[in-house]
Amino acid sequence: MYYLGLDIGSSSIKVALVQISNGKSLGVVQEPKEEMSMFAEKNGWAEQKPEDWWYHACKAITKLKKQHNITRTQIKGIGISYQMHGLVLIDKQGNPLRKSIIWCDSRAVEIGHTAFSEIGEDTCAENLLNSPSNFTASKLKWVKENEPEIYKRIYKFMLPGDYLAYRFSNVINTTISGLSEGIFWDFKKDSVADFLLEHYGLDKALVPDIVETFGLQSVVDKKGEIESGIAAGTPIYYRAGDQPNNALSLNVFNPGEVAATGGTSGVVYAVTDSLSVKESSRVNNFAHVNYQKGQPPRIGKLLCINGAGIQYRWLLNNLEVNSYEAMNTLALEIPVGSDGVCLIPFGNGAERMLNNKEVGTRIVNLNLNNHHKGHMCRAALEGIAFSFVFGMEILKSDGIKAKVIRAGNDNLFRSEIFANTVATLIGQEIEIYNTTGAIGAARAAGLHKGDFDDFGKSIMDNDHVMTFMPFKDKEPYLKAYQNWKNELELILNK
Known part of the structure; x- marks a missing residue:
């Protein structure tokens, strides 16, 4: 059946x-x-x-x-x-x-x-x-x-x-x-x-x-x-x-649990039991699937990043490479920080988390003698990863304390560089699951019985792919992220 x-x-x-x-x-x-x-x-x-x-x-x-x-x-x-x-x-x-x-x-x-x-x-x-x-x-x-x-x-x-x-x-x-x-x-x-x-x-x-x-x-x-x-x-x-x-599909129901997706746009969706809102202009707040009247609230805080996978797809279409795997291989040859190349990935319209500013995509510190498409691939993956970390900082300021982060096995999270960068900078392991919204909706039909423990077990048993652990040596990642934030601040303060 x-x-x-x-x-x-x-x-x-x-x-x-x-x-x-x-x-x-x-x-x-x-x-x-x-x-x-x-x-x-x-x-x-x-x-x-x-x-x-x-x-x-x-x-x-x-x-x-x-x-x-x-x-x-x-x-x-x-x-x-x-x-x-x-x-x-x-x-x-x-x-x-x-x-x-x-x-x-x-x-x-x-x-x-x-x-x-x-x-x-x-x-x-x-x-x-x-x-x-x-x-x-x-x-x-x-x-x-x-x-x-x-x-x-x-x-x-x-x-x-x-x-x-x-x-x-x-x-x-x-x-x-x-x-x-x-x-x-x-x-x-x-x-x-x-x-x-x-x-x-x-x-x-x-x-x-x-x-x-x-x-x-x-x-x-x-x-x-x-x-x-x-x-x-x-x-x-x-x-x-x-x-x-999508959060349900990743078994994200309780305060401190966070779901992330990295498709054309990126989403960080964090569950909280607080009705306090500090970032209503940058973060959306909705009743989560397990919200019930008269019970402690379950609120999903949704932060969207327009300039995510679309940025990496643009590079795929405009560099002489034939696959994301080839791009990731090129990027792996470049050290953390992309030898100074910095990419601001917000080229997909107004960014709500940047107070609806349209800052576009910017590539800075590109040296035409030393840098090549491998640097561009690494800088893009890092720039998108940094935007996720920046979004997590906004959610943290809005009261979110992440205990576990779960992500779908989609384009961005298939990249070791992307996933390791996010995990290391936020100091939190990221669990990767191979599931979809349609599969999650089908499984959720069984929750009319109220058995959430079996629901979570079925996801772990059937869908868990791997877990990215934070690297102990955070210093090069912190330095690269700070350089990226400095460049973003220069743009935002113009």
């Missing part, structure tokens, strides 16, 4: 099957093979059709069942992970009223900034744990202001995962964790943030019913069975945004 997990990204849908008995993954299918369409009518806009997510999810489920000769009745539960902060609007018939305004759409930035100022920074920090910023609530306000005819027809708003669950079941609901990522949750009152809805003039009736993150949320209905190939009556047991779900 199996659990099914879906991970709804903005580029593709991934679907995974895991065995209920031991949590072992049978396989993961991605649809489409090429990136999904994204619509950008204006500069800074980003939209997708919710119907496309469902189409590709159903196609991936069909392919996965066929590959592993699985029948619809062998799937005993569903878990869903999804791209955070998206806005889906449906009418009373359940039809989307417009394309989804997804996470990377920036049209509502000024709406959020204005609300932050008018409501008050202290109130936002104490109640929302964030600025309203460019999150889902601000996007809904944008629709009210700019598309009033559509706003009048809204029955409910949803997050992307809510929409997928609705297509399976014909039931509309959401979670506290989901509402918090949209900045609809008041942590001080432990309820929907009425004061923000009132400030934005949004109707509270648009908020879906709230269900537990782990538990029976709904079941597949007959129409969902026909379209998806999953048997009617199959329970949906779990739903969470991609970053909280």
Whole structure:
């Protein structure tokens, strides 16, 4: 018997099957093979059709069942992970009223900034744990202001995962964790943030019913069975945004546990039991997957680094090298500190952790007589690693005390230079796991039983790859990091 997990990204849908008995993954299918369409009518806009997510999810489920000769009745539960902060609007018939305004759409930035100022920074920090910023609530306000005819027809708003669950079941609901990522949750009152809805003039009736993150949320209905190939009556047991779900996939639930990802952008996601917020302009704070009303809080502090893997991919595309492995081999020939070459990797737009400044990518101290592409590769890996360490320092100032760091076995953490640099500078071992968001969502379907110990054991037994230990000789790393910070400070203080 199996659990099914879906991970709804903005580029593709991934679907995974895991065995209920031991949590072992049978396989993961991605649809489409090429990136999904994204619509950008204006500069800074980003939209997708919710119907496309469902189409590709159903196609991936069909392919996965066929590959592993699985029948619809062998799937005993569903878990869903999804791209955070998206806005889906449906009418009373359940039809989307417009394309989804997804996470990377920036049209509502000024709406959020204005609300932050008018409501008050202290109130936002104490109640929302964030600025309203460019999150889902601000996007809904944008629709009210700019598309009033559509706003009048809204029955409910949803997050992307809510929409997928609705297509399976014909039931509309959401979670506290989901509402918090949209900045609809008041942590001080432990309820929907009425004061923000009132400030934005949004109707509270648009908020879906709230269900537990782990538990029976709904079941597949007959129409969902026909379209998806999953048997009617199959329970949906779990739903969470991609970053909280990535943390769950790495068995990160408790204060002091930190999840890190190093893909196109980098993320450090740390769990705390404190509602204190000092860095609300640089760090996002959401209800983690195991947040429960009336219980000690479990808050996920999310720090994003835009200029991460995209920087290393740019080098791969523009140097005469044919693989990341070749780049890492070149970099290993260069000493710590890259013989003085320093790379500032923030070339992927505004960096929230730098107070939304666009500093770009900078390469400094390059000697055209002595330095070559090996130095560039090492300097890039070190520069990205230093940005992670810089982010950890911000989280530390916001009250995080890391006890364990777990990371996915993705592009950056496959590099010894990158992982060893981070581990040594933060003085903390880094556990590497070979897992994905879809696999984590599938396993999380089993958490409706509440057995978190078995969940963690299945991750360790099935996914642990290795552990990077901090080097005892930190001096060359500290010197290189200080040089990097000095260069960054010169840029920031211009």
